[in-house]
């Protein structure tokens with residue numbers, strides 16, 4: 001998978017050189033391109049924003065630098081999905097991560113200030129699949145944190161990135177439920193015992209207990225996930 005990111009804070013994504021995603025890049029499973037939006041400005045101050053038409057507080061990101069940056073990425077690209085993190089976007093879920101992990105090329109456009117001139121979305125949608133994505137009902141200062149979260153959620157689902165693919169199966173949201181509680185040695189810690197069923201060696205009983213724990217947790221914390 002190729003991933004391109006357009007941002008005014010390119011060093012924000014240096015962290016993608018480490019851990020699982022860093023290994024995936026070294027092995028060629030993921031190819032990453034980080035593009036500084038200011039490299040697509042042509043004034044002395046490298047201006048990327050201006051006051052909003054219609055008035056209002058804050059600044060809006062100018063369309064010209066975005067147009068030039070995306071032209072360079074989309075030219076010759078093979079059917080990428082262009083994702084703009086936005087509080088006004090569809091909610092990114094584990095199902096979205098699974099869906100996007102199937103793609104060959106993702107482009108993330110990280111907005112700042114009050115957002116990006118709408119014509120950038122419209123112009124890009126005329127030549128690529130565009131999706132505005134929200135990672136939750138709260139507002140960040142820009143798209144970089146959301147992009148990092150989505151890249152991690154998507155990247156870990158790409159075959160070969162996570163060593164043991166079985167570890168991807170029993171996770172929260174994979175089967176529509178929250179995950180069961182986990183325990184490891186010691187069997188007693190500060191007077192707290194591991195649930196005896198987990199020490200029983202009875203795999204059927206363990207599976208049943210874990211499923212019940214998933215249901216109980218989901219009922220308590222995320223009843224909206226239940227069918």
Ligand SMILES: OB(O)c1ccc2cc[nH]c2c1
Nearest residue numbers: 085111112139140141142143
């Ligand atoms: O909360 B968010 O996901 C988000 C995304 C993009 C921008 C651009 C300016 N504020 C933003 C917030």
